[in-house]
Amino acid sequence: MTDNPEEIKKHVKVYITVFAALAFLTVLTVAASYLKLPLVPAILVALFIASLKAGLVAGFFMHLLSEKQVIISILAVTVFFFVVLMLLPALSSSSLYVS
Amino acid sequence: MSEKQHSHDLPFWRKYIFSLDHKVIGIQYGITGLLFLFFGFCLMMLMRWQLAYPGQPLPVIGNLFSERMMVGGIMLPEFYNQLGAMHGTIMVFLGVVPLAVGGFGNYLVPLQIGAPDMAFPKLNMMSYWVYFLGGVAMIASFFLPEGAAQSGWTSYPPLANIAASGQTVWLIGMVFLITSSLLGSINFIVTIVQLRAEGLSFFRLPFFVWAQFVTSFLLLLAFPPLEAAGVLQLMDRLAGTSFFMPSGLVVAGKALEVSGGGNPLLWQHLFWFLAHPEVYVLILPAMGIVAEVFATNTRKPIYGYKSMVCSVIFLGFMSFIVWAHHMFLTGMSAKMSSFFQITTMIISIPSVILLTALALSLWGGSIRFSTPMLFAIAFLPMFGIGGLTGLPLGLAASDIHLHDTYYVIGHFHYVVAPGTIFALFAGVYHWYPKVTGRKMSEILGKIHFFLSIVLINGVFMPMFILGLAGVSRRLYDQMQFAHAQPTQPLNVFMSVCAWLLGLAQIPFIINIFGSLIWGKKVDNNPWEATTLEWAAPSPPPHGNFDAVPEVYRGPYEYSVPGQKHDFWPQNMAKEN
């Protein structure tokens, strides 16, 4: 992390804008829920907004955008297994089960 | 004040009990792991009595137990189920993993990569004591009014949900053990990535360090889902939720007052999502040890080091998508079972590559039949049988008949008992000189080996015959079933072999403690090996190396043409 003050001051401005974006997105996702969309679109909208917010927090607050390769590769491995874990319910859904 | 003096004036309890030195913690893990292995072995020996002579009173020891366990020396089904569940849990989570990863990993990884200690010493100490608490919880559960957990080491709900209080203590113990393995794996990954010596690139690492590296990733990423499942089951048992309880359950004639809507398969999925990577956690360090012992005792480099490293990494990834081959019979459709059959066949390929590479490493060597080498050589055919018997269980068609029978018990015990535990014996004999500065006796070692190899096959080989006959596992008394009566005499043979196997460990115990006194004193490299741990004095002081060692070549440079000696240590600049 570059340590010179001007760099950090620029970062601070970025943090404030990111904060505003997060607040706005929160209000947006709540507003979206009042539209009472059918289940599947509602899930997609909510997850899309949540991923956007997560991306902002991870990218700027957690400095993932400027992170080193070793940490990115560990996270890539984790994402691979997280996806398998999230597929687990799909694998055991009733369609694949004889009952 | 250099580090060496600093460690001398530490009070006893800071130097040995709450020590921050990875070597002391490694020895603590090793001794506790060996004690739990022995304790789990005794539980098994009790079970073997009931299996061989169902319903007959246990002669002497029988009257030591309370009325809830044995009535007049005759074991009750509750106690038998407790022994079964706790034997599995203790051997896997409290015996082999702490010994293979906590003991060997903690002691050797920093030494083999030329680091003074693990990256986070306090975290390392904490992971041992959290493991210790988990072990205490597991043992304490035996003294509960209704005894320890008794629904198998897999503790499937709804049986586990309606079980007695021992199951709750088992879950709490498991949460402790999982947290300990988690913290341990973080320590390993950071140490291996950050603290490697100068010039020690990833492809110059000894294969043992690679095995521990992949094992740490398995521990890091596979354990948390089981912790989540454990939290869910704790909520089921304590807060009355019903994650795993479907609606409309009637237990002992009375409808169960639970909100229902749960799915017992959720636990099985989350449990096996961990448990398959867990079995690779059990076998990979063992393969690492065998590779080290092979290289040193064949005086030549391992065959296909790069292909072995790639197989280990591929194994690590594949182990996460095969878990449902434990659940072929839970009503899954042909489509789903086909997927998991294919992934199970694919995962058998890296294991075959690893085994073949180790076997081919013998070709062209100059093999010394020292005790560690004997155990390591025995690992190959034994793990071979374990792997091969996995084939009929991996194919859904043959698994229908063989699932949940003694065939399965024979399969996984062949992988773990003559497989992993023999490799751990090889490791103890191989690195004992480095840990204590004295060599273990070869005579006692060979007695221990030849007795154990014969008896261990006597215990597990007949299990395949029982399995083919369709004898279900976890049966308190198989004489109740006509299809199981003809194979009952085999149980007597197996039980006798098991008790003799217990006696066969006495030379090993004498050897371990005796060699501390009369073992032959050795210098820092008694086996004339090349990896870095043999460059440090034995036993290495706190901080291991005077200066960070410099590495010039691969880990197994033996019999290099044009060298005086037949071994060329990694850290030696000029020829040797």
Place this chain on the structure above:
Amino acid sequence: MSDNGIRYISKPHPVTGVTNSKLGIWCFLASEVMLFGGLFSAYVLLRASAPSWPHGSDLLNVPLATLNTLVLITSSVTMVMAWASLALKDFSKYKRYMAATILLALVFLAVKSVEYAHKFEHHHFPSTNTFYAIYFTLTGLHGLHVLGGVVVNTYFLFPGSALWKKDPEQFKGRIECAGLYWHFVDLVWIFLFPVLYLL
């Protein structure tokens, strides 16, 4: 170089470019991703196999939860500001931002306990139905993580800050790791909030 010779504690490794503690905290967060992943996959499986699943907004107080989300996001910002002020060598600003983070976290926990108390009054316990069960389990475990974060941050505000004088570089690294953990906890809530309250 610390006392027993372990390198790269406060200075990054020349090749990997990260310090030990940062790599360690990211590994820990990877395991936390799998922990909450396990619970989320349990949620998905239970919801998929349940005949009927109540709407989150009918049973739970959405406005209060929205406020709670904003509180947690603000605490995330004050946390990163605390780290930034350390980078600017401004120790007093750091203490104020860290105090703000802890305060906001306590507000979050307070709102959570109000919500729980409200539910218990109306006899909505985890054992009522699977929705409440997974709601209490997920938010309960998340709450415990928030509590853990508060304890760690309080340590860094009072006794831990002595390290600032001895080795500012290492202290800044520690605050960065505490920050990473805190942002992760906020990240989990960002997914928890829509999944439980809005769908």
Place this chain on the structure above:
Amino acid sequence: MQKYYGWGLPYNASAYGADVDRLIYLLHGFMILLFVGWLIFLVVALFKFRSRPGHQATYKPDHFKAPTYIEVGVALFEAFLLIGFSFPIAKHVRTLPPKGEALEVRVVAEQFAWNIHYPGPDGVFGKTDIQLMVPANPVGLDRNDPAAKDDITVINQLHVPVNKPVIVHLSSKDVIHSFFLPVMRVKQDVIPGQNVPVWFQAKDTGNFEIACAQLCGLGHYRMRGFLIVEQPEQFAAWQAKYAPKVPAPAPVQTPASPVTVAKE
């Protein structure tokens, strides 16, 4: 009495059991062949390259290409077993015979007994209700339902006609059991909250066994049932003998303890 059980695979009384047995024997032949060949290599290598004076290990011995061919051969043979044998058998086992031809039976597993429920001549299962599940009526059959008039409920006695496909609908009242017929090469986990069908077709008559293969508590070892395969006439006679005598509407006994199932 013909000996059904011994060491090794039990007697095969199932129409499609021969395929499963052939796969198991083929696999074991392949495994023994592989293991013996591999062991010979090991012993030869150990003897040939044992350390002895004058013998020097070679740094890079010239390795013959055999191992890679063997590995590929093993992988191909495994794939052949998988696609050639396992998939067809697994698919055959999973596809139920057409409803019309098969005898349908409901087996409700309970801690330590198999409750068997026949639809009776009308071929329709009566309604069941967990309120009525008392020891006298383990399946919880509601006798007022017209379809339940002729239903037969028996414990641990599964009578089946020979040479006729039988579909068994498995469900459990409490914990996970596993419905295991060794002679029929059939095993199916019985998950509470699910109703999983499994089918088999007996080719020989005889008294066989039902076993429980999944740990289900203290009595797991004595959860034994009988599978009696008999000629259709004897089966019909047995059904007639067990049909409920006087179709008096069974008084709806209030279950012993007033039990409320929590609302959904």
